[in-house]
Amino acid sequence: MQSTSSTPKLWALVDCNNFYASCERLFRPDLLGKPVVVLSNNDGCIVARSNEAKSLGIGxxxxxxxxxxxxxxxxxxxxxxxxxxxxxxxxxxxxxxxTLAPVIEQYSIDEAFVPLSGPLACNADELAMSVRERVRKWTGIVVSVGVGTTRTLAKLAGELAKKGEGVYRLDAGTSETEKTLSKMPVEDVWGIGRRSAEKLRLRSIHTAKDLCDADGGVIRKLLSVTGLHTAMELRGIPCIDQSDAPAPRRTMVSSRSFGEKVTEKKYLAEALSMHAALAGERVRREHLVAGGIAVHIRTARHGQGPFYDKTAEVSFSSPTANTRQLIKAAREGLDTVFLRGFEYAKAGVMLFDLVDRHKRQGNLLDFARPDAQAAKDKNFMSVLDMVNKRFGRGTVRFAAEGAETALWHTKHTRRSPKYTSAWEDLPVVR
Ligand SMILES: [Mg+2]
Structure with missing residues (x-):
């Protein structure tokens, strides 16, 4: 949610190919060209496959x-x-x-949106190539880059980039883009799930192009305003921002740079608690639960002091989206990575192993003694979400998140007042 100097003209989506499998292979060059799979928490299901494993037909x-x-x-x-x-x-x-773009929005563990304006937008194709080359050279990871007029088009372009040459571009309104959209099934559009696709098909909306051309009123009726926003984005009108973007399927990231450098553990704990609460809220909105949480803290890239960058992972005994548990785990993670003497510049959390709340694998112990506390917590979470949805994020917060005025909060010195949503920002008429 950083402010950009001008409205981006284009978006790039950078996506790491077969990310978990690629990470494993970085340190096992003997596995190059061989099938690799990665299992979920507790070794339950296959959550990542190398290309070779995909070709074997492993689902x-x-x-x-x-x-x-x-x-x-x-x-x-x-x-x-x-x-x-x-x-x-x-x-x-x-x-x-x-190092290549002033602003990036990390979307999931292996994806980031990059807003492109000014010279970056003019040279988007070159930038996409440089991103691929530099990331491969510096980290060993191969990425695909999709470029598009909106986030939704960039995401779609990213899918095509992955299947093709590694870079793909979709400019809204061109005949080439229309041709491509007419070949893409509607469920491949970002944010259109299987159930939405079924509803659309009943109205003869089968492809991304059909959705793009469909009547706004019809879409709104079928899929609410969220669906309408998606259709508008396909037309090249930006409607989706970072906070209302559809949730990624497997990981949920919340992280941000500090407004001021932080040395005390107390403030890192507050920031991580806030990110845990934010991520939890977004995960609950999508009816998901997480198998674990990863905690990340780091110093500035070009800071004066020594560099430090560390990630810890905490797994849950059974998947959860309960903010109370998420905060507790985030603090546990901090205990294992925090070192005194560094000037921290950024902190964040990632919820991983996201699964549908109703499909989660329970823990035998949970069945053995149904937990009254868990039921209470669940009610508490839905009330919390309802209040915050109605009155704005942060209306009800956990004390662990610290004061809203804490110095570590990102500064938005150039953000316009909340004219329409905060009493203290109401414009005054004289
Ligand atoms: Mg990926």
């Missing part, structure tokens, strides 16, 4: 026990997930991106 989300023999027969290298490693490599990728 995403497949339970490990069902394919155990198959994996063995085909010599597939199988890894438990290691989010401390993935988080760390992810940070290196993001830092590399920051």
């Amino acid at each position: 995403m989300g497949e339970p490990e026990f069902k394919v155990r023999d198959f994996l063995k027969r085909h010599g597939v290298a199988v890894f438990s997930s290691n989010y401390a490693l993935y988080g760390d490599i992810s940070n290196r990728v993001m830092r590399t991106l920051e």
Whole structure:
């Protein structure tokens, strides 16, 4: 949510290819060209596959026990997930991106949106190539870059980049883009889930192009204003911002640079608690629960003092989206990575192993003694979300998040007043 000097003309989506599998391979060059899969928390399901594993027909989300023999027969290298490693490599990728663009919006562990304005927008194609080259050279990770007029078009371009040459561009309104959109099934559009797609198909909206051309009123009726925003974005009208973007499927990231350098652990704990609360809120909105949380703290890239950058991972015994638990785990993570004597510039959390709340694998102990506290917490969370939705984010917050006026909060010195949503910012008429 950093302010940009001018409205971006284009967006780039940078996405790491087969990210977890690629991370594992970085330190195991003997596995180059071999099938690799990574399992979810507690080794339950397959959550990442190298291209070779995809070609073998191994499905995403497949339970490990069902394919155990198959994996063995085909010599597939199988890894438990290691989010401390993935988080760390992810940070290196993001830092590399920051050397090429002034603002990046990390979207998930392996994806970032980059707003392009001014000269960056004019040279978007060159920038996309430089991003690919530099990230590969500096981190060993291969990325795809999608460029588009809006976030939604960039995301779609990213999918095509992944399947093709590594770079793809979709400019709104051109005949080339229309041709491409007419070949893309509507469920491939960012934010259009399977159920939305079913509703659209009943109205003969089958492709991204159909959605782009459809009547706004019809879409609004079918998919609410969120769906309408998606359709407008396909037309090239930016409607989606960082806070209302559809949730990523597997990880939820919340992180930000501090307004002022932080040396005390207390303030890092507050910032991490705030990010845990933010991420939790967004995960609950999508009816997801997380298998664990990764905590990340670092000093400035070009700071004066020594450089420090560390990620810790905390897993939950059973998946949760309860802010109370998320904050507790974030603080536990901080205990393991915090070192005195550094000037910290940034902190964040990532919720990983996101699964549908209703499909989560329970813990046997939970079934053995149903937890009255858990039920209470769930009600508490829905009330909290309702209040904050109605009266604005942060109306009800956890004390652990610290004061809203704390110096570590990002400064928005050039942000315009909240004319329409805060009493103290109401414009005064004389
Ligand atoms: Mg990826």
